[in-house]
Amino acid sequence: MNIVILGAGQAAASMAAKLRALGHQGPITVIGDEPAPPYQRPPLSKAYLLGEMGLDRLTLRGTEWWSEQGITLRLGERATAIDRSSKTVTTDKGKYAYDALALTLGAVPRRLPQAMGGHLPGVHVVRNLADIAGVKPELTSGRRLVVIGGGYIGLEAAAVARKLGLDVTLVEAAPRILGRVAAAETAAMIRALHSAHGVQIIEGVGIERITGESMADGVTLADGRHLPAELVICGIGVAPETALAEAAGLLVENGIATDAQGRSSDGAIWAAGDCASFPSPDGRMRLESVGNAIDMAEAVAANMLEANMDYRPKPWFWSDQFDAKLQIAGLNAGYDRVVTRPGTGTHGGSVWYYRNGRLIAVDALNDARAYMIGKRLIEGGKSPSPEAVAEAADLKALM
Known part of the structure; x- marks a missing residue:
């Protein structure tokens, strides 16, 4: 099976690596419009901008890794059209046939x-x-x-x-x-x-x-x-990159709409990461995070190889500001109550979100312990009462 991946960011790198790890031996081509190989985006506006991190540390994989894995990188090349009937992608530099196409196009700033x-x-x-x-x-x-x-x-x-x-x-x-x-x-x-x-x-x-x-x-x-x-x-947000998908007639709904396994409305075309939306109990969901880019891309890679497993996100996010780290576990959509706990430092503490009495998310500023325990509780389906969270002398007791 000849696989083409459009977009050369975190999701593309994770998907290509997972395909090889799962034993896919056919051709993989990754096409990206930036001249640089896939790199991390979060440090760009922080450590990299401050000069604390160089491009070598920003890059996700060394040049030799791509060649060792037999993955073709086509960088500085912009895709202009997808022809679903002939299963080809046209770029400003050529044409590529595919058996399976993955769209990991990310998002663009508003x-x-x-x-x-x-x-x-x-x-x-x-x-x-x-x-x-x-x-x-x-x-x-x-x-x-x-x-x-x-x-x-x-x-x-x-x-x-x-x-x-x-x-x-x-x-x-x-x-x-x-x-x-x-x-x-x-x-x-x-x-x-x-x-x-x-x-x-x-x-x-x-x-x-x-x-x-x-x-x-x-x-x-x-x-x-x-x-x-x-x-x-x-800094007014981003929009999912859907222009190519729309022009190709794919269903777009808050991103490129996929089924629970990452397939678009065309069975030969898949999507993952910031550009993709997928079904969830609360309606169609799209997540903008490194965690989702990696996890969804790996799930889609497995499903391309016929794993037939639904993608179930385990949302986690973070934001570095000054010397503080905000860590977020879960999704707070529809919360109806919050409980706060003080932190140990000057700027710190945690906010615990509940919906219908169930713990759904935790924000932790400079409070790694609250984040880790909250994340484990949410992923384990456990939900201590708001009162228990507020009054616990040691959060570990909630486990």
């Missing part, structure tokens, strides 16, 4: 429209190596930065810029930061962390536009205030 100044030089997103190469020279001490967006992307960018000595203001249009992804209690811990490091956070105010003629020089808010800035970072 940008402000041109009418709002999103096109101006000095306006950046932080998603790939080229983005980091563009913004890194501008992050010099003493300059003024406005970060648009109070989700994890924006908050991580603000933390790095502040560590580099910039004057940082973060603007969130919603009533509070992390509004879509975390409880108010978690947001309060993160807000306090940023305030302690000198980041100014403005919540509940939208953006009118980024100002400037030939270069961004600030941001005008919806309430009329103007924030002067030498550069702007947009």
